[in-house]
Amino acid sequence: MIDLTISTIQETINSLRPGEKGIIGNFAVEKIPLKLQEMGCLPGNEVQLIQLAPFRDPLFLNINGNNLAIRRETADLIEITKVL
Amino acid sequence: MGKQLKVSLIGNPNTGKTSLFNLLTGLNQQVGNYPGITVEKKEGTCRLPGGGKAHILDLPGTYSLNASSADEQLVVESLLRKEQPDFPDLAVVVADVENLKRNLILFTQIKDLKIPAILVINMADQMERRGISLDVELLEKKLNTRVVLMSARKKTGIDELKKQIEDYQQLPVSPCLSVSELDATYFERLQKAFPEEDLYRLWLCVSQDVALKKIDESLLKANEYSERNTPEIKRLQQKETIARYLYINRFLNNAYQVDRTKATDWRSVLDRILTHRIGGYAIFFLIMLLMFQAIYNWSSIPMDFIDQSFAHLSEWTNNHLPEGPFTSLLAEGILPGIGGVVIFVPQIAFLFLFISLLEESGYMSRIVFLMDRLMRRFGLSGKSVVPLISGTACAIPAVMATRNIENWKERMITILVTPFITCSARLPVYLIIIALVIPDQTFVGFNLQGLTLMGLYVLGFGMAVLSAFVLDKIIKNKAHTTFVVEMPAYKVPMAKNVLYTVLEKTKSFVLVAGKIILAISIVLWFLASNGYSDDFYQAEEIVRAQPENTMLSEQEMQTAVASYQLQHSYIGIIGHAIEPVIRPLGYDWKIGIALVTSFAAREVFVGTLATIYSVGSEEEETIKERMSSDVNIRTGKKLFDFPTGISLLLFYAFALQCMSTLAIVKKETNSWKWPFIQLVLMSGFAYLVALGAYQVLT
Incomplete structure (x- = not known):
């Protein structure tokens, strides 16, 4: 089977605009702090971008009901599928 | 002490764990340190309804039993073995109702360790307002535990919790997960x-x-x-x-279950204002302004009072106790030493009042959020803002406040640059030198002396940021960024919590800094009141025999003798010995002594010069007069002229002259390497800058 998703640009948390939601997909486990996963950043959970800090970094997110902030470089590692 | 029930309070940060601790123990609590590390250990006792007592340990807040910081590591270590002194008979896991799901992760981990555990759900009074409904019975059944609903703010549920603590032996200890x-x-x-x-x-x-x-x-x-x-x-x-x-x-x-339609969303409204890209910074700036106002203006009243009280006390001791080495030690060593610590209490208290208000309200996380990007340009983190602000009062609590920066490199850089921030101990030195060398005139509507002082603050901050930038390039990173900040809901701070924090932090400052400053004061006193030569022991005869002194009054004679004696005391000898090194900076042996003593703590500078110029009291006017009329023997000019003054100001701005800071950095970094590097680099840089300034200006 040919994987078509490779040619399309994979969306990450960084692709969200304020107010938008997504479902968390894959990420490289060893690069994401365990603390973030314990706060609910796990495949299948919902993430919403609440607000961007000035200079567009860090990102204020609601993940699985938890309000937290992470940096753009971390957000870039977490794949999502946008929910419309 | 007998067999007392040992209870550990465990929970995520921001769940109200400390409020619960304060409610359970009241003032029956002590805050100490875990041996060898500076993590605070809060313990207390709680009276149970059946007449027994429980020993309560408030463990540091943690999200799980997977430790990523020193605080969290301690929680894990205390729960591993029955033989460990802090191993609890019972764990009270505190969760808040809004983030229950995440809080339960930690609870299941505790259960898996087979430690009896009660689940306390705090902020139960908020449930209705947030549209939350909870089936306690189902929760108890599924988690195999007792659940207590409480509100630390409304003080409900405490009696129920105490009853459950008493009956802890009936708790099942079955694990949740294999x-x-x-x-x-x-x-x-x-x-x-x-x-x-x-x-x-x-x-x-x-x-x-x-x-x-x-x-x-x-x-x-x-x-x-x-x-x-x-x-x-x-x-x-x-x-x-x-x-x-x-x-x-x-x-x-x-x-x-949560019914979102019932929830009023204050958080998002407040967040839009407080983290706005312009408004957010403006509000932050205003809060900082208010804080500095409090630290410097409001605290000057109690500080003056403390200063005078200790001066009176010293004088009284000198006048009323029989003359001798003990009285001298008390009046000239110990009392000024204690006074030198106590004088900073008002500032430290104001600092912690603000910090704990910011933390309790939830605003602190927003500062971190707002500042992270800016700070990162200099190798720092948003979480470095709090230590840097604290540094304006004192570097010691500032270095301790770096503990929650997870990234090793960012934390190291923050610790290393914090001592550049103008701390309150530099203030008395700045004030007296500015008064001596900067004319009291206005320049485009601003007072020149005030401008200089402000310039020194900017210089300190600029230097901290600049050196962070350089260090960022030098230090190798050990790990990925692990920046995760919880953005808690906004809360009205609880007066009891704020008060306890202020009391506790102030006390620990007095103990940490106090011990060192006191010890150094005693050593200084010894060095200044002892010598080995005839010049020291026969000072009185020698001074009286000098022909130019015959005209002196008895008062002036005493002064001359004391001054001569100091010159030939151990400390005077040290001062003379280092004079060649500091001469290119425009200093003489007297300033040299003050520099040496300043390594204990900077504020000792003024007191030392007061002793050297044999001014009985530390009243500033008189010291200033003597200092300004002093002449440098070598140049024939005023000793405290403009170039020397500027050179001194720069030296004090950059040099690391604080034993307590070195001690705390050693403790926090767990090695002598970092404090040593810090000492050599900062003081070396200070020397070069002061040298350059003096040579250019003369």
Whole structure:
């Protein structure tokens, strides 16, 4: 089977605009702090971008009901599928 | 003490764990340090309804039993073995009602250690307002525990909790999860390597990101069993976290429901204002302004009072106790030493009042959010803002406040640059030198002296940022960014919590800094009041015999004798010895002595010069007069002229002259390397800058 998703640009948390939601997909486990996963950043959970800090970094997110902030470089590692 | 029930309070940060601790123990609490590290240890006793007493330990807040900081490591270590002194008979896990799901992760981990655990759900008074409904019975059944709903703010549920603590022996100790289900082969192998051990306990030791220390030998081996941070362990940890969430979701979806339509969303409104890209900074700036106003203006009243009280006390001691070495030690060594510490109490208290208000209200996380990007340009983190602000009062609490920066490099840089920030101990030195060398005139409407002082603050901050920028390029990074900040809901700070924090932090400052400053004051006193030569012991005869002194009054004669004696005391000898080194900076031996004593603590500068110029009291006017009329023997000019003054100001701005800072950096970095580097670099740089300034200006 040919994987078509490779040619399309994979969306990450960084692709969200304020107010938008997504479902968390894959990420490289060893690069994401365990603390973030314990706060609910796990495949299948919902993430919403609440607000961007000035200079567009860090990102204020609601993940699985938890309000937290992470940096753009971390957000870039977490794949999502946008929910419309 | 007998057999007292040992209860540990465990919970996520921002759950109101400390409020609960304060409610349970009242003022029956002490705050100490865990041996060897500067993590605070809060303990207290609580009277139970049946007449017994429980010993309550407030463990540092943690999101899980996977430690990523010194605070969290301690929680894990205390829960591993029955033999550990802090191992609890009962764990009270505090959760807040809004983030129950995440809070339960920690609860299931505690249960898996087979420690009896009660679940306390705090902020129950908020449930209705947030549209939350909770089936307590179902929760109790599924988690196999007792659940207590309480509100630390409304003080409800405390009696119920105390009753449950008393009946802790009836709690079931069945685990929630079996780790071996995560990966049968891996865990079989692990169990085979340590057949005697409980598997979950083993797994906790194996998977920790940090090296555990206070555990026994066999667990230590488990902690070193495999390399840390391997992809395999990371993968298993994720599996474990998912399994825990699945476990919790299975019943929480029924037991816990949120009706979003009922919730009033103040948080998002406030966040839009407080983290606005212009308004957010403006509000932050205003709050900082208010804070500095408090630290410098409001605290000057109690500080003057303390200053005068200690001066009177010294004088009284000198006049009323029989003359002798003991009186002299008391009046000239110990009392000024204690006074030198106590004088900073108002500033420290104001600082912590503000910091704890900012933290309790939830605004602190927004500062971190707002500042992170800016700070990162200089190798710092948003979390460095608090230490840097604290540094304007004192570097000691500032260095301690770096503990929650997870990234090793960002934390190191913050610790290293914090001493550049103008701390309150530099203030008396700045004030007296500015008064001596900067004319009291206005320049485009601003007072020149005030401008200079402000310039020195800007210089300190600029230097901190600049050196952070340089260090960022030099220090090799050890790990990925792990920046995760919880953005808690806004709360009205609880007066009791704020008050306790202020009391506690102030007390620990007085103890840490106090011991060192006091010890140094005594050493200084000894060095200044002893010598080995005839010049020292026969000072009176020698001075009286000098022909130019015959005209002096008795008062002036005493002064001349004291001054001569000091010159030939040990400290005078030291001052003369270092004079060649500091002469190019425009200093003479007297300033040299003050520099040496300043290494104990900068503020000693003024007191030392007061002693050298034999001014009986530390009243500023008189010292200033004497200083300004003093002539440098070598140049024939005024000693405290413009070039020397500027050179001194720059030296004090940059040099690390604070034993207590070195001690705290050693404690926090766990090595002598960093404080040593800091001392050499900062003081070396200070020397060069002061040298350059003096040579250019003369």
